[in-house]
Amino acid sequence: MNDVVCIGHAIVDVLANAGDELVAAFGIEKGTMGLVEADVGAKLYAEMGPGLEMSGGSAANTAVGVAALGGRAAFIGKVRDDQLGDVFAHDIRAAGVAFAGLPAADGPSTGRCLVLVTPDAERTMATYLGIADHVDVDEVDRALAGGTQLTYVEGYMVGIPESEAAIARAIAETRAGGGRVALTLSDPFWVQLHGDDLRALIDGGMIDVLFANEDEATGFTRQERFDDAVADLAKRVPMVTVTRGATGAIVATDGSTGAVPAAPVDRVVDTTGAGDLYAAGFLVGIARGADAETCARLGALAAAEVVSHLGARPQADLAAAARAQGLL
């Protein structure tokens, strides 16, 4: 039985430090993610400085975080049989995550995400999805064959026709097996573009745990005030947690709302993966039966580690850190 099965885009990140001028030239609002076609991606890549390639993908990062905290994690996503596909599959397995994905022999190449990290540690992303949204229902079945406590759905997958069947199957199988379904709203722009699809899932009663950041929460609910947005979400989903960067996070569940501060970080280097790792910690907490505050503290601990270095996957022993703080 898995603790957490994550479904999302299998992506290799290409990270480079950049100035605000380059972010502006990319035409993507700073701090958000934009999708690009292959030709535009190639053009933007040519404008970037020397890069560093690391496996990424939002829900994939979360799966790695779950494993780093000692949880049993699996990932559902699609790669091609190309070099970056090899890199993705190697890295996620080497991190201790079960990945039963079979690389496609044809079709678009493995997805990649150009990540511009500005001196303020903010990241702006241009993603070429490639084959990442062509997730087979068979892969969902393989990953969920052993059952799972939780399935975590990447919001970036919701609203893409190619992913629809896989998402529906993952949710149905999880619930049929008695598991719970978590969803992240992923990105404020995604919420603008695909809010209706996300709302259909949430208001259709498919989601047990909802993750969002402040901009996503206000954008999704069309509430101007943060507290109103949280209250609105809490009416729709049994458990909601909203992150606010350095301010910390809010958890609303069972009619009550609590706040947990962000964990201290010596120096924020790169915020890529902060939300993904918060989700990892939170989900591990749920799987262990922890209370809401402990879940949020586990999330804050994992997020603090990942923002302290370049790249969206943990480099430290998160389980040991969590045990040292009495959270595991």
Added chain:
Amino acid sequence: MNDVVCIGHAIVDVLANAGDELVAAFGIEKGTMGLVEADVGAKLYAEMGPGLEMSGGSAANTAVGVAALGGRAAFIGKVRDDQLGDVFAHDIRAAGVAFAGLPAADGPSTGRCLVLVTPDAERTMATYLGIADHVDVDEVDRALAGGTQLTYVEGYMVGIPESEAAIARAIAETRAGGGRVALTLSDPFWVQLHGDDLRALIDGGMIDVLFANEDEATGFTRQERFDDAVADLAKRVPMVTVTRGATGAIVATDGSTGAVPAAPVDRVVDTTGAGDLYAAGFLVGIARGADAETCARLGALAAAEVVSHLGARPQADLAAAARAQGLL
């Protein structure tokens, strides 16, 4: 006119932190580089932890270092038209190095090097050369068409039949244009394997500047004592510089020998690229007409930067750092 044209293997590094047990399992002596076939490379990769991909290649790192110090640099090497080939070509050009290499449409894939970084910051490398040693003579001609003050030859290319014609052409064209030729002995194991080929170049009077580290110098000369090894090399080549890690470097030229200390480093993280960047600084010094001590100090400055972080290419503004110290 280029300051420095570098010829060597176009390689993408796959870096991972590792313990000594994994280094032992790789079957490669710690601190050295071993060549592996594609199947062995795949097997070793499967044993490694999650990786981080960055462009590398010894002489390519040197070319990037030359550019980072404000020198006009070009690189000669071979990639395939695959994803890692794109990464290599993008990164070296984005670093300001002229790279006229045309990606091959068939043949083996772009070369890659598995780099295990142990907690002592030492690196041990398993390289799958792929197409990297198939350097065309045409590419040499294109890179050298505008002339160069110096051509730097990666020792790893010497002794490989596929590279022989390209190396010979690069040396002949450089000398015909009034330029000088520099060579690095690259690796103590390479010196053991291909000492005769390296000796043929050096004792054939083809080399004006020779780079080596301590183990390569003693191995090549078969002298047990370091001073004897330096004296032996100084008889063969007009200018010799031998690095000794944290101890600093020795320069022997015009009948005299001087020592330069290593530049201070707060914390040595990863020694990959230390020798490559020392060569970059030293070569920029020669190109600027600096004295031997200044050349070595430029080398020490560039090497100190590259060992302070993961990866074999500079991340700081080396030219500004060198100017601040009055070296440029």
